Amino acid sequence: MRTAYTADQIRAAELTLMATLPEGALMQRAATGLAVVCAGLLGRVYGSRVLVLVGSGDNGGDALHAGAWLARRGARVEALLAGSKTHEEGLAAFLRAGGRVAEDMGEADLIVDGLVGIGATGALREPYASLANRANAAQALVVAVDVPSGVDASTGRVAGTAVRAHLTVTMGAVKTGLLVDPGASYVGALELVDIGLGPHLPDPDVAAMTAEDVDDLLPRPGAESDKYRRGVVGVAAGSDRYTGAAVLAVGGALRAGAGMVRYVGTAPPVHQVRASWPEAVITQLETPSLESVGRVQAWVVGPGLGTDDWAHELVARVLATDVPVLVDADALTIVAREKGLLRRTAPVLITPHAGELSRLLGVPADRVAGARLEHARRAVAELGVTVLLKGSTTVVAEQDRPVRVNPTGTPWLATGGTGDVLSGVGGTLLAGGLGACDAGACAAFLHGLAGRMAADGAPLTAADVAAAIPLAMRSLRGESRSGGRRS
Ligand SMILES: NC(=O)C1=CN([C@@H]2O[C@H](COP(=O)(O)OP(=O)(O)OC[C@H]3O[C@@H](n4cnc5c(N)ncnc54)[C@H](OP(=O)(O)O)[C@@H]3O)[C@@H](O)[C@H]2O)[C@@H](O)CC1
């Protein structure tokens, strides 16, 4: 599990560590680590042109010390001092090493963003914001120190302008805001410099699973397994109008390795599901009742179901069972109208996108999208369920656990029907015995990985994603790290 921390958590750990070290030692470690990464990026340090953007705090201090290190190795390093004050010791070291103070931004091979780090509050002020914009427009490679300036280290919020880094060198531990969008999309590649903070860190704020973690958690059939033991998942999805959602949800469930899928729905989606998935066991419903449906270990309810009285009754029946339920799409609209339906003993995993969560919380959708962690946590507290909030960074939140931030995915997944596939995958993992948080996080991971494989730099369809789920599972053992957010 890759862990990440808020600015306050990092600061507290730094204080404890700093008390055991000579003054300035921690910054030296940080700056040396930063400089080594910059040197690696430059290839040839001697003669290269480096511009250091220096803010008023210790983030600027890190950048100045790294600039000094590069200057000592023959780089032509200039510093643009943007703050009302400048880290004195860092500036002295920089000047001693032959660095020069610049009045304006000139041409450079590498720009080091040392404007602000974990000490920043709110949107970047001037002149920082203009400098960030100019760095973003420059030809140079941009390396952010600790956090791309303008990204809130604790939440990933971007209140105004932010530096778009090719690479972010973060000190001591990963910050939450580097893993959660919109912030995560400014980070580029991420390098962690070890400054000895590890033993002083508390329980993480958020965690991202690695391929290994997912591989360890995935239920796999043993010699004794039969279809019932592997997990039977019920899918209540589709309607006369929306038949495709049913096909995709059942497909996701089957491809994720369900022992058996029991599908329930009205005649039109039933015909479609039967034609697409002869493997599914189908019950055609005349009334919204589950009486004639055999036993399942988990339900998926909602994709394409509609929101009329019939659908409402079916959602209520599913939630009245005593097995885990994944609530998606139209079922979310229904439970937003009657939140009491979510009060049950067995686990509930809801899988909204920002718009659906906004209806559940009564908050505008853009606020949910801009502060994903906050709203996922709020939904957990208000609704008493496990929340998988879909989007550019999918997060899975549950009471008393670090939020799981999904590291896989591709922008190509933003296309109709992929959410239906995800619901099927999640349902199969619930039926296979995973807890709601693990089921949600593993489903998001596999779905994101399958999306990347299916897309491979070109458009995909939801059916392609479902088809690539087994491929994604197979690849888990080969994927040493889930890192690299790019598509
Ligand atoms: N301590 C150590 O040994 C180690 C520290 N480390 C490093 O220190 C960094 C934290 O340093 P920090 O605490 O000095 O805060 P930092 O982020 O540089 O800037 C704060 C200043 O910025 C300003 N400012 C604030 N908001 C702003 C805005 N919106 N727009 C514009 N300006 C804004 C405000 O200054 P003011 O404007 O009030 O003069 C405020 O005082 C950390 O990220 C890491 O790089 C690590 O290497 C480990 C070792």
Ligand SMILES: [K+]
């Ligand atoms: K920075």
